[in-house]
Amino acid sequence: MGGHMPLHVTAGLGGNRGPCAAASPDGSRVYVGGGDGALHAVSPGGRKLWATNLREQVMSPLATADGVYCLVQGEGDGASKLCALAPDGTVRWSEPIDGGASQFLVPAGELVLVTTGDTAKGTVRAYAPDGAVRWETKTLTGPSSEPVVSGGVAYIGTSELEALDIKRGHRLWSTSFDGGGAGRPAPLGGMVVVEGGARGADLHGVSLGGKKQWNTDNNDTRGDDYRLIPFGTVALSMSATLQRITALKSQDGSTAWTFRGDDETPAYSDPVVVGSRAYVCLGLALYVIGTDGKRRQKVYFGDPQDQHTHSPVVRGNRVYVATAKGIAAIDLPS
Template identity: 35%
Template sequence: MYLAEAADGTHLAVRVVRVELAADPVFRARFHEEVCAARRIAAGPGTYLARIVDADTESEHPWIATEFIDGPDLREAVRRQGPLPEEAVRLLAAALGEALDAIHAQGLVHGGLDPSSVVLGADGPRIVDLGVSHMGGQVGPAEDVFALGSVLAYAASGRVPLQKDLSDLPDGVRDLVARCLSENPADTPAPPPTRRRTLQALAAGALLTAGAWLWLRDRDDGDGTPPEPEPDPLPPDPRPVTVQWLSRHGMLSGQLGSPAVTPSPDGDRLYFGAMDGSLYAVSRTGTDLWSTPVEKPRARTGPVTASVATDDGVYCVYRNGGRLCAVGVDGRVRWERVFDRGGYDSYDTLPVVARGLVLVTTDRFAMRSTVRAYRADGSVAWSTRLPGKLGQQPVVAEDVVYVRNDEVVFALDPVDGRLLPASGRDSATGWPPRFGGAVVVPPHTVLGDLVVSASSNELKAVDRDGRTVWTVEAPGRGAHSEPTVHGGLVHVLLGASLYVVDAGGVTRCVLDPGMPVRTEYRPVVDGRHVYLAVPEGVAAIERPR
């Protein structure tokens, strides 16, 4: 998925069909039919589906663009704020039930409904990934209903139900969830009319409005009154900063939250992928070192995603997660690997390094969730299958690899991939997720004993128990980047400005780069510069002291 901006400034979520599927004429025909049907569904009032803005099903690389919903997904919301109140779960059930009923009425299925595919906007929830989430899979309406029950159970309790244990759900939600879970065709098959009645019953009589949805955006103190916000000191006014150098190689490509650049271990080179299908290397002073077309000219599919670097070179994912490529320090392609030759499973686009191995996971649409480790020569060191949908970047801390699914954290030995004792027992639903004494978050978000995160106009620091320690607010609301901690300071883009905040929550400075910045990519900091993604490529500004 890519974040795009239309000519009128509207933000869009753009999904591109993988090259393996685009070459299949049967898939193309079905994709065209489903996009047409999805347009009709999402155009209707009150269907709680992300509206389709445009699509091209006939191009060499078919794509679909939907409205970008500004808000957290359900998984993120529950992790950060805890389970939702009972009334909120019932409202959520009504909205999702109506959306699925509309999908099924067109003869379609979603096939990939989970907490991360439900985005909570200011005016209500929206189901995303319609029409591209699980096309071609052997799924039907019953699976959607069962998935709905799992999503509602997660919203109400913060966990995915195991073996239909619903004992910790509120009384007013338990029966509702049980009805959805009973629709699992593997247990008690139900005819289509029963499934439709279930969804219509969930949707009946509920009307979500912006006011009714404020339970998520602003949780109250338990007595029905929103908490009074504590006044924060105003941040300093943005001051202009000089761009030291600008690498003009076109728009970067990668997953939301990817780093703007990937430094080599010695810090002498910076790597980044671009939409033209090439991987670039520049020096810290901005001098071009080499560019390597990862794709062959006749098969060029564009995006080369964020990379990870070792002493042997750099590793990147391309073809929308279909391939992993190793490029040497001299810019020569050393090897490439296909995750699944059947074309159904793909790499997640953010690899990590542990014990000299390059680790990748399958994306959240994979048929089987897998963590795989490659040696420098391209051979597989180990491959471990895990339950549930991953879709999360592994975290390496204290010589342990941590991987999360919707409910639990797994700990793996980086040498052989075996599950370590007690794996799967610690909860992943709180924020920050923990495993024993370890906080399982990316290293660039750890600030001493705190974990930092950003929203549309706010930088927040929480302790290891999830208690808010401090917040820094930016004026207005706008796009934001993931934060990056370096040298005891947090660097984060809030709107068009770079905020630099210390461990006590004091804003050291607010910098104006003097040019548009791309907040989809987090800043990268070294001893001299802060590197930012800009429309032309990469910009380096002087690191504030």
């Protein structure tokens, strides 16, 4: 159960993945990247505060106490520019990005991480709040996804699983897998779980020091998107073809549980984890899932034209979700 309030901010969201919006730390503003070329700010009640025209599709924003960062989409799916705006919508600075691979920004302390590159080569770049590039590290090949930050380390999938120190960008280690590269890793339980490779073992457990601990093949992850999400003691793997989430045990890659939505609409988001709950859009509904894989809540909010590929954003009992017309705010019961 739960109600929702449409916030028709724009004619659609920019980018293909990432959070559907960003809430300011003080809760006074919600930022939305628009397919209309503007970054929008609205109040929690849906009142439009401002819109800043950035001339190209605006991808998923990242809110901080100083304002908001966003990527502007260039040709293809990648970003061409990183912009930093003040809370009132004024552009503080912008920097061009060549060959941007990022769909969304990754916070690393006071730094903001951006991936660039193609299948052959790539970089991870760390921007300071004033727009200065604090460090830039070449990756072994182009990144398969955005980095995941945990314990002062940025883990990123390329042709190998790479670990970078977030303070200086030094490569701490890299680990390869037979027959293929690495997807989006999930650090949890003193282990990094990653999908990758193509020779009889597509799941791997790697120690925080870069040593392989186990390799296995799990039929429940066939057709998955190779982006894992840490959730308590398991890693969540999303299957687009089956519209199913598989929870993988960190100690051996076996299946702890699976979860599937009730309808067949081919729209889904990456799960978002907040505490002991995972929030995911499957088909036309938002599902809230416990660490045991059981459904806690379900709220319908879509229509057949909606494609909920952007992830929900959770602030307390309120959840923002993507719709064909912008975002909707869902107030869940306590």
